[in-house]
Amino acid sequence: xxxxxxxxxxxxxxxxxxxxxxxxxxxxxxxxxxxxxxxxxxxxxxxxxxxxxxxxxxxxxxxxxxxxxxxxxxxxxxxxxxxxxxxxxxxxxxxxxxxxxxxxxxxxxxxxxxxxxxxxxxxxxxxxxxxxxxxxxxxxxxxxxxxxxxxxxxxxxxxxxxxxxxxxxxxxxxxxxxxxxxxxxxxxxxxxxxxxxxxxxxxxxxxxxxxxxxxxxxxxxxxxxxxxxxxxxxxxxxxxxxxxxxxxxxxxxxxxxxxxxxxxxxxxxxxxxxxxxxxxxxxxxxxxxxxxxxxxxxxxxxxxxxxxxxxxxxxxxxxxxxxxxxxxxx
Numbered sequence: 001x002x003x004x005x006x007x008x009x010x011x012x013x014x015x016x017x018x019x020x021x022x023x024x025x026x027x028x029x030x031x032x033x034x035x036x037x038x039x040x041x042x043x044x045x046x047x048x049x050x051x052x053x054x055x056x057x058x059x060x061x062x063x064x065x066x067x068x069x070x071x072x073x074x075x076x077x078x079x080x081x082x083x084x085x086x087x088x089x090x091x092x093x094x095x096x097x098x099x100x101x102x103x104x105x106x107x108x109x110x111x112x113x114x115x116x117x118x119x120x121x122x123x124x125x126x127x128x129x130x131x132x133x134x135x136x137x138x139x140x141x142x143x144x145x146x147x148x149x150x151x152x153x154x155x156x157x158x159x160x161x162x163x164x165x166x167x168x169x170x171x172x173x174x175x176x177x178x179x180x181x182x183x184x185x186x187x188x189x190x191x192x193x194x195x196x197x198x199x200x201x202x203x204x205x206x207x208x209x210x211x212x213x214x215x216x217x218x219x220x221x222x223x224x225x226x227x228x229x230x231x232x233x234x235x236x237x238x239x240x241x242x243x244x245x246x247x248x249x250x251x252x253x254x255x256x257x258x259x260x261x262x263x264x265x266x267x268x269x270x271x272x273x274x275x276x277x278x279x280x281x282x283x284x285x286x287x288x289x290x291x292x293x294x295x296x297x298x299x300x301x302x303x304x305x306x307x308x309x310x311x312x313x314x315x316x317x318x319x320x321x322x323x324x325x326x327x328x329x330x
Contacts, residue, residue, distance in 0.1 A: 006044040013112040016044050020113060024079060031274050035075040039164050042068065042085075045113055046165040049105040053098075061098055062132075064089035065166030066106065069122060071224075073160035074232065075248045078278060080287040082116040083107060086129035086161065088136050088170045096127065096135075103130045116287045122157060133170055137177045144181050144188055152195040156236060162247045172245065179243040189241055189328040193321050196233040223277050224291035227306060230313030231270050234320040238263060241324055250274075260323070266316055273309055 020041050027034040046066050070084030071077045087099050103124030124130045143151040163171050182188050235252040246252045253267040280293055
């Protein structure tokens with residue numbers, strides 16, 4: 001089954017949103033196709049934003065690429081998703097104002113098409129995430145030199161970036177710069193590993209599933225953070241270490257070399273968890289609840305399996321951490 005393609009003749013974000021709403025549930029049984037569908041929507045939004053920007057400011061003054069990060073970068077989105085994206089443009093003059101305006105139009109268009117704005121402002125209307133190639137390289141170097149929690153978190157966010165529109169070589173050059181920096185300072189892998197050690201506790205002392213205790217999530221299990229993230233973070237760390245360009249958790253595990261084959265065994269489990277999350281997603285309460293599961297609606301078998309997944313995630317992250325720290329000791 002191939003995904004439907006939006007006609008290039010669309011003239012409004014309203015048209016794109018209508019098309020999205022009419023077609024998205026066709027892909028509710030395929031995690032891969034659902035994410036290809038999101039790519040199609042985002043690409044259509046960017047194309048329309050470019051047309052509107054060109055009508056007011058003229059042609060783009062430099063080659064550029066628009067990339068997505070977060071679950072979009074990893075191709076792990078559900079039916080509802082928020083915005084995590086950036087822009088890199090080739091260095092041939094001071095063109096940031098042009099591309100920031102383009103970023104603002106993209107943010108507006110995606111919001112109108114149902115993609116909520118990122119609360120952390122990781123979007124291409126933010127100059128932190130919209131830079132020339134040279135400025136991006138300096139920013140990456142600064143983040144790595146600072147080595148504080150926020151800076152290394154930004155490196156991890158950036159590393160999940162994947163181009164959906166424009167010149168992919170621009171983003172590839174930035175990641176190669178990152179790899180060169182890691183090669184020059186192997187101890188950074190250890191710092192990146194320490195940066196993602198926190199795992200939200202999901203099982204109590206009596207073996208019961210622990211839901212969130214406060215706020216709008218009270219009584220609900222955050223499946224993404226509690227169950228999936230140990231595998232997501234562990235696979236990303238392995239990709240850092242091996243200088244791999246793949247961005248999805250599945251492809252990162254598939255690409256592991258022979259000396260890390262022991263970590264490939266969790267790939268079928270990750271696929272199973274992603275498909276389970278897609279089946280359990282509740283669209284009725286909006287994006288803020290898309291990753292939350294009401295444990296009172298789970299069967300005994302489901303609870304048992306989820307607890308097993310959390311246990312395996314903790315073990316996976318522990319083993320990845322130990323392997324990388326042995327390999328990258330200062």
